[in-house]
Amino acid sequence: MPSADKRQRQKENARLAREAREAALKKRRRNRTLRNAAIAVGVFVVAILLITWLGGGSKKKVVASPSTTSTTIAAKLPLSGVTATIKGNLGTIVIALDTKNDPKGAGRFVALANGGVYNGSSWSRIAKDFVIQGGAPGGDPSQSAANQVVAEVPKDHYPVGSVAAAKGPNDAPGTFDSQFFIVTGAQQGATLPNDYARFGTVKSGMDVVNKIAALPVSGETPTSKATIDSVTISGV
Amino acid sequence: MSQTSGAGTGTVALVGGDEWTEPCSTFDTRLLELAGTDEVLVLPAAAAFEHPDRAVERATRYFETLGAKVTGLPVVNRRDAETDANISAVRVAKFVYIADGSPLHLRSVLKSSAFYDAMVYAFGRGAVIAASGAGATVLGDPMVDPRGGAYTVGLGLVPGLAIFPYHGRAAEHLRERSVDLLARDAVLVGIDEQTALVRTADAAWEVMGAGGATVYRKDSKPKLAKSGTTVELVTAAIPR
Numbered sequence: 001m002p003s004a005d006k007r008q009r010q011k012e013n014a015r016l017a018r019e020a021r022e023a024a025l026k027k028r029r030r031n032r033t034l035r036n037a038a039i040a041v042g043v044f045v046v047a048i049l050l051i052t053w054l055g056g057g058s059k060k061k062v063v064a065s066p067s068t069t070s071t072t073i074a075a076k077l078p079l080s081g082v083t084a085t086i087k088g089n090l091g092t093i094v095i096a097l098d099t100k101n102d103p104k105g106a107g108r109f110v111a112l113a114n115g116g117v118y119n120g121s122s123w124s125r126i127a128k129d130f131v132i133q134g135g136a137p138g139g140d141p142s143q144s145a146a147n148q149v150v151a152e153v154p155k156d157h158y159p160v161g162s163v164a165a166a167k168g169p170n171d172a173p174g175t176f177d178s179q180f181f182i183v184t185g186a187q188q189g190a191t192l193p194n195d196y197a198r199f200g201t202v203k204s205g206m207d208v209v210n211k212i213a214a215l216p217v218s219g220e221t222p223t224s225k226a227t228i229d230s231v232t233i234s235g236v
Numbered sequence: 237m238s239q240t241s242g243a244g245t246g247t248v249a250l251v252g253g254d255e256w257t258e259p260c261s262t263f264d265t266r267l268l269e270l271a272g273t274d275e276v277l278v279l280p281a282a283a284a285f286e287h288p289d290r291a292v293e294r295a296t297r298y299f300e301t302l303g304a305k306v307t308g309l310p311v312v313n314r315r316d317a318e319t320d321a322n323i324s325a326v327r328v329a330k331f332v333y334i335a336d337g338s339p340l341h342l343r344s345v346l347k348s349s350a351f352y353d354a355m356v357y358a359f360g361r362g363a364v365i366a367a368s369g370a371g372a373t374v375l376g377d378p379m380v381d382p383r384g385g386a387y388t389v390g391l392g393l394v395p396g397l398a399i400f401p402y403h404g405r406a407a408e409h410l411r412e413r414s415v416d417l418l419a420r421d422a423v424l425v426g427i428d429e430q431t432a433l434v435r436t437a438d439a440a441w442e443v444m445g446a447g448g449a450t451v452y453r454k455d456s457k458p459k460l461a462k463s464g465t466t467v468e469l470v471t472a473a474i475p476r
Contacts, residue, residue, distance in 0.1 A: 125285040130383050141285045168286035169336040169369050188383035191410055218314050219344030
């Protein structure tokens, strides 16, 4: 039979061994918890980075090219109160965008403006008593923004001050690449076929429009420069 | 205004719009035969503000299906219309196709230019001059101003004849306005889309393609000429 001291030592050793096992178990549990927490934080951070990178970031510029971008923006635009401020060497023109009746056209314009496509462009066409036209990338009418869209067209023609998308004669009605025009002639605007996406109206700066329209031309090409330095969007 | 025709003039084809589409292939094939060439010079000046390069590309794709080759003339403004290389190219051309776009810009580029004189010279030597939409509008005189349907001065390759393209889908009030304002000695012809009014050297005007041509004279009822029929009109000018 073991002595009382020996039994006491055996019990003490068993207790120490149990405590050691429990401590090791606790440590493993703590490490696992920390690891899982680290993984969760990592996944969260990666997700946030991905969302920001793919377009969820509030400061990300809208790219001009994908038509889906215009569509996405069109879906998010409020039905009123969105304006575009066009600044150039002859003054400032403010456009009230018709997000209600032409959401695709307005969305396209907002996408291109936010993408900087209109910065450094110009008014490249002046058709007397009819329209001024501009907005080609770099001011070069042979250039285009990628992935043009087909937007809504009006039913009641183009009163003076209407802003609409320019298109070629063989393009489908409502086609919007990047160029746009502002109507300056009442009769001509009233008889223009309803083939052009009318996405806005001049809110202020019609005097600037008329100043541009009065520039000297060769054919319909202005012989002195009328620039579009920047287009900024408000109310979105 | 010349109202007569003579030997040695070429062929003029006035197209009512929607050019270089499949239904146009019947008359374009004929025009290539009349020109005696498989090379087409395309003048994109009217499309100067809406991607003139695309007009040339479209023409290239289309004429390839007809076995012909397109060369785009880099003429989009007045300066280009006074450039020697362009003038030389059109002077020896056998088939020139004037693209659609802005008629008033096109007129400004061509009127009294060396390029236009050279094109008329080529026409006088038997070349085919085809023109669609704005191009067709500009070749007449008087010329329908597309902005309101009133009349202005055209280039007059076809004098005494005003041309109204896109006749099939134009707004009724525009047609009516052009008819109301028509001068007594002038003739207005409305040409449908994908349709050509073709005048060959023997002075017959023939309607070809998908639609028809409607002839308006002051105080007369309009006369519709269907595809495959001929119509009596003024003739193209004789170049000197």
